[in-house]
Amino acid sequence: MINKIIAFSIRNKLIVGLFIFFLIGVGLYSMSTINLGAQPDITNNQVQIITQSPNLATEDIEQFVTYPVELAMANLPGVNEIRSVSRFGLSVVTIVFKEDMGTYLPRQLVGEKLNEVKSEIPEQFGSPEMGPITTGLGEIYQYTLKAEEGYEDKYSPTELRTIQDWIVKRQLALTEGVVEVNAFGGKIKQYEIAIDPAKLNAMNVTMTEVFDALQENNVNTGGAYIEKNKMANFIRGEGLVRSLDDVRQIVIRNENGLPILVKDVAEKVHFGNQVRYGAFTQDGHEAVGGMVLMLRGDNPNSVVNTVRDRIREVQKSLPQGLKIVPFLDRSALIGRTTATIEKNLIEGALIVIFVLVLLLGSFRGGLVTASLIPLSLLFAFILMKAFGVWANLMSLGAIDFGIIVDGAVIIVEGTVHEIEKRIKAGKQQFDQPQMDEVVYDASSTVMNSAFFGQVIILIVFTPILFLTGIEGKMFRPMAFTFGFAVLGAIILCLTYVPVITSLMMRPAIKNRNWFHNVEDKISGFSNGMMNRINKGYRPIVLKSLNHRIIVLVIAVILLLGAGFTFSKMGGEFIPSIDEGDIAMQALLRPGSSLSESIETSKTIENIVLDNFPEVETMVARIGVADIPTDPMPMDIADTYIILEKNKDHWTSADTKEELIKKIKEKLSIVPGVNFVFSQPVELRFNELLTGVREDVAIKLYGEDLDVLSQKAAKMAAIIKTVPGAGDVNLEATSGLPQMTVRFSRRKVAQYGLNIQKLNQYVSTAFAGGTAGVIFEGEKRFDMVVRLDEKHRKDIDNLKNLLIDLPGGNQIPIKEVADISYQPGPMQISRDNTSRRIYVGVNVRGRDVESMVNDIQTKMDAQLDLPPGYHIEYGGAFENLQRAKDRLTIVVPIALALIFLLLYFALGSLSQSIMIYMAVPLAAIGGIFAIAVRGMPFSISAGVGFIVLFGVAVLNGLVLISRLNSLKKEGVMDIQERILIGTQERIRPIFLTALAAIMGFFPMALSHGAGASVQRPLATVVIGGLITATLLTLIVVPVLYSFVEKSGNKNYGKPGKAAINPGLIAILLGLGSMGIPASASAQTQDRPQQSAPEQDILKVAQGFSTISLRDAVEKAQANYPKMKAAQLEIENQEARKKTVWDLGTTQIFTGGEELPDSRNGDEGIYTIVGVQQQYIDVFSIGAKNKLQNEKIELSETALDLTSLQIEREVSKAWGDAYTSKRKYQLYVELDSIFSDFERAARLRYETEASSKLEYLAATNQARQVSLQKMQAYRDYLGNLQKLNLWLVSDTPYTVADTSVDEMNTPILQRKDSIKSHPMLDYYEHQIGVADAKRNLSTKAFFPKFNAQYGRQKIAGQKGFFSFQVGISIPLFFGPDLGYAQSAKIQTQIAQQNFKAKKLQFNSKYQDLQQEYLKWQESWKYYEQEALLLAKEQRDGAVFAYKEGGISYTSFLQTVRDAIGIQSKSWDALNNYLRSKYELEFFLNSAKQ
Secondary structure (H helix, E strand, C coil), X not given: CHHHHHHHHHHCHHHHHHHHHHHHHHHHHHHHHCCECCCCCXXXXXXXXXXXXXXXXXXXXXXXXXXXXXXXHCCCCCEEEEEXXXXXXXXXXXXXXXXXXXXXXXXXXXXXXXXXXXXXCCHHHCCCEECCCCCCCCEEEEEEEEECCCCCCCCCHHHHHHHHHHHHHHHHCCXXXXXXXXXXXXXXXXEEEEECHHHHHHXXXXXXXXXXXXXXXXXXXXXXXXXXXXXXXXXXXXXXXXXXXXXXXXXXXXXXXXXXXXXXHEEEEEEEECCCCEEEEECCEECEEEEEEECCCCCHHHHHHHHHHHHHHHHHHCCCCEEEEEEEEHHHHHHHHHHHHHHHHHHXXXXXXXXXXXXXXXXXXXXXXXXXXXXXXXXXHHHHHHHCCCECHHHHHCCCHHHHCHHHHHHHXXXXXXXXXXXXXXXXXXXXXXXXXXXXXXXXXXXXXXXXXXXXXXXXXXXXXXXXXXXXXXXXXXXXXXXXXXXHHHHHHHCHHHHHHHHHCCCCCCCCCHHHHHHHHHHHHHHHHHHHHHHHHHHHHHHHHXXXXXXXXXXXXXXXXXXXXXXXXXXXXXXXXXXCCEEEEEECCCCCCHHHHHXXXXXXXXXXXXXXXXXXXXXXXXXXXXXXXXXXXXXXXXXXXXXXXXXXXXXXXXXXXXXXXXXXHHHHHCCCCEEEEECHHHHHHHHHHHCCCCCEEEEEECCCHHHHHHHHHHHHHHHCCCCXXXXXXXXXXXXXXXXXXXXXXXXHXXXXXXXXXXXXXHHXXXXXXXXXXXXXXXXXXXXXXXXXXXXXXXXXXXXXXXXXXXXXXEEEHHHCEEEEECCEECEEEEECCEEEEEEEEEECCCCHHHHHHHHHHHHHHHCCCCCCCEEEEEEHHHHHHHHHHHHHHHHHHHHHHHHHHHHHHHCCHHHHHHHHCHHHHHHHHHHHHHHHCCCCECHHHHHHHHHHHHHHHHHHHHXXXXXXXHHHCCCCCXXXXXXXXXXXXXXXXXXXXXXXXXXXXXXXXXXCCCHHHHHHHHHXXXXXXXXXXXXXHHHHHHHHHHHHHHHHCCCXXXXXXXXXXXXXHHHHHHHHCCCCCCCCCCCCCCCCXXXXXXXXXXHHHHCEEECHHHHHHHHHHHCHHHHHHHHHHHHHHHHHHHCCCCCEEEEEEEEECCCXXXXXXXXXXXXXXXXXXXXXXXXXXXXXXXXXXXXXXXXXXXXXXXXHHHHHHHHHHHHHHHHHHHHHHHHHHHHHHHHHHHHHHHHHHCCCCXXXXXXXXHHHHHHHHHHHHHHHHHHHHHHHHHHHHHCCCCCEEECCCCHHHHCCCCCCCCCCCCCCHHHHHHHHHHHHHHHHHHHHHHHHCCEEEEEEEEEEECCEEEEEEEEEEEECCCCCHHHHHHHHHHHHHHHHHHHHHHHHHHHHHHHHHHHHHHHHXXXXXXXXXXXXXXXXXXXXXXXHHHHHHCCCCCHHHHHHHHHHHHXXXXXXXXXXXXXXXXXXXXXXXXXXXXX
């Protein structure tokens, strides 16, 4: 098929040319219109449900909003995970769905459930709504509204926010691909009526009256229409408030004919602002900004360009002096990553072309091969466009042109080789037909192996398509794109390459010019270089062939070294992509006010901008934005540090890591603030994927918030001691300052009030109550009533809030409520409806896996958790573990596919195994390469290994294919064949390997945007290909010589086949088990003795027989466990000497009252003294009792061991006995059926029966022979088990005891068992435990001390001294603990004895029934079935021989008889086993 395609292409060059032009046209169109991004969108399929209720506390939000929403969503189909965050005034529930459900079906399901759940949430608690349809890559364009020079003071924060909301946001909303524009910063304008409580009281007006008056005086109405002059004149009543003056003039009520107006009770009616829960600062000033959110799945590059165009239009409609200034533009990151891809691809292509020209020795050959690069890339773009694969860092960044051109290299190199061979043979003329012939011959010769090599590369990417989760979204685009490019290369190698080679590679024999001279020089240099390589390689391969074992040992040592290195290597999920900017979280103390956070943020920005010229601008988002997709509190600021992208202009640091370290040092002067550093997109991804922002989240699950907070604080302290744990951030869940109003229900009832109304008073007075809406053209602003600012300062203002009573009077709210400061929870986080708290950690200077392992070790050692609380590790570590689990499935699949394709390509198992050795050889280099570069194992490296394994086998495939063709050509000497094959194939091997290595080289060294993801992958492939190539050229020839020599040993010998190396291990394994490897078959003319009969003779000759009783006695005498039990008795008896503990003896000498200077014999000298300390008298009896109990326990253990050995040996003996009898049955049957087969053959030859009868008889004979073999194996296996118990150098077999001797029934059976060594053993354990308890009480008794000494006083002898005393344990806490523990141990032993007694008797009852069942079964077979079966069998044989019955009746009768006889021995075996089990329970070793 391959050759036909090549021939068709060469014959139809025009069609191939048209195909190439079509490919170029469609490819360029696809390339220009393909979706372009910086990196794959790894956000999971999630829907956010956001509920805003600004005045509700955290616990109320959780109980009334979050929990009902979670409960409703938990039963939706396809839900993987539910997370939630409940904060003051805000609930955000995130539901993660399965990826295959798409974008809109989950939202439809959630929308339907929301309609149901809204009825369960109280009306004043907010309405849950779905968040925008966007992802972690959705924040594509962020900007600020900036006043130009000279207009800085013209626009207030309120005016800027109004312009953002009503001009910028509205005009951006209709942009294609934009799902939402989120605003942050500034102040939302309101018409505020600031009430003065004193004026309300003086006018005797309540706040409710003010509220009602505002609502009633801000309405429009209509009155249908009146017809006049043939026209319909519609009636409209206008009563809407249009200005502040209109508000001031609203009448609250008339008092004695005088109107009381709003302005009379209000401190002021003015433009106020909504209570803020967030802010925005830039470069040390408050600012207003916006964020454009892209629709999920849209093209970011296209949408950003559209947004920029729209921004230019919006700019024209802004008031004078204002401009929109972007500070984060996703297209910039896309541009940088695209530039990295372009640079790597161009550099890789140029290096590959250089290598091709250099090693091919042909400038034209190099260009022909290199022309495949753009064509295959265009082919990939076409399929990427068709299948919706985006062009980004991962999809395009891993393309290696060196791998893609492998097929073309082999074809061109084969063509050049063929041309040179023909020129050497005297061929001088190469016209087009002859060139076509040359190219066809070369292509058809090498393309088979090249085709399979390329298919292997194509197939090896298939398992990557089955990766799921984040790693799937990251690497599946790479697999698709690489696969598309390789597929294009395969098609082009079969069509385009042969055509262009036949046109371009014609040698110039005449009419040569300077170009040909240059090409000759290149060819000469290349050939000279390859000759030098060959000269150096030839002695190496010769030495390797002469020292094959050493070569293999070295390869194994290297592999083991690589395995050891890999085991010590750390792990991380995926290296972070350098986005070029820094995201810094500033964490203030929990409960900090918004104004405090704003001032702190300004200070931070000024410090950084003043000290680091690399920083272009700094922006900080504090708290929540207009659409709170990111539920931050007011004490956290997300700060984006926008950096100069050209690092050559940096002065403060050389790397981002160094810059972060210096920024952190400078900011250390800011008090009470912790800093966590990340990157903008990475920060958002982490939060959306795992609910946390750091690299690793250690999550603690439990119910009580106080316990969670306490334990998490201890966790954070432990984690800070782990090296590499940077930016340790404890989730703030407690410490929110709250003024809590607790109502007295008795007083509320006494005054005739209700709590709902009281709560409404509090909310309106301080948060503000919306009394209506005021329109300014199309703009609409809330009209809000609240207390004036000076009456919203402290808790006294809250206590003195006046409440109107039903009778018209007013009282302060403190009369019906207790108002005090009560700290509350800051935030309640939940995962899958369980409360949790987390400690976030960013990894600094080490890999994720090793750091988490250290954390786990310290947590296990230092942290005690209450019941019901547990820890889980999330974030990048969780992703890494999940990806590793997936790789353990994907990598073996890839390896299996490689092997299968090799086998299909070569048709030889042994040669497939040889080439497959390139996989471990490649792994050596890949592991050492990432180890040398100090890289941990990551999923990028794991995918690199998958790619490497596919590429590594190509060299071996090329080499082995050539060696096989040389064998066919008649080169029979193995060494000569290897030397010729390696010499001819070393150029394409080096060429393909070096091209692939150099194609990845720019990626391995790149430091551009996104290069961190490519570096591990490229490093693995480069290192692996180096070792795979070098070791393949040495190890594969050695393995080839092994296999070929083993095959040639039997060459030409009749009746013997070459040994298949793939079966060597199996044969060795079978041989080690004592199973015969072969058996002589019976011939039709003369039956030979079968293998089992030969083996049974060996058994009979080499084995001694042994009876059951002798076997039991031998095992009880020799078995190690029995000896160990006897030694334990001696051990315990020896320990009786430790009972008498008379303490320690001390011999001493000394002096007392000696003068400073020696003067005669003054003083007191103790000549010799003896002291005995800690004489323990009271514990002697207890120790003696304990030791006696231990001796009795060990004696009981010996009795129990003896019984257990007797049981097991009896069962093993019975198994061997019945399997032997069963085998003897089949030996007898085999002899009968051999005669039967001969008789059937004779009848068939004399035409007395049909061939069908003869075949049936032969088949039955073979079946009986097979059953005999199986019975023999069972017999040998049971003998081996029996001999294991006997522990003897002499092998034993069972004696030929009669069945009657074995069939002795158990006559004495009991209803229950009260005494047995096993029960005694557990009962003695009670005695040991009680003796230990008694001994522990002796620790409270005193110990004695005695001392005696002979003395000399003032030089006179004859004096002595003595001391007698006792040692009393005053601090007996530890001894008391030991005593209590010993008492509990006694109780445990008693309960264990009771449980064992129940189990023992239950087992005994079961065994009795089992015994009776099999006894009856065996009795039936023995007394009835066996006799009938033998008579049935013998009668059938006789009748068939005499022609009395047909062969069908004979076979059926004999089969029935055989079945009964075989089952009878199975029944006997089951009967004996149940008998020996029951005897174990009825016997006693002491009897």
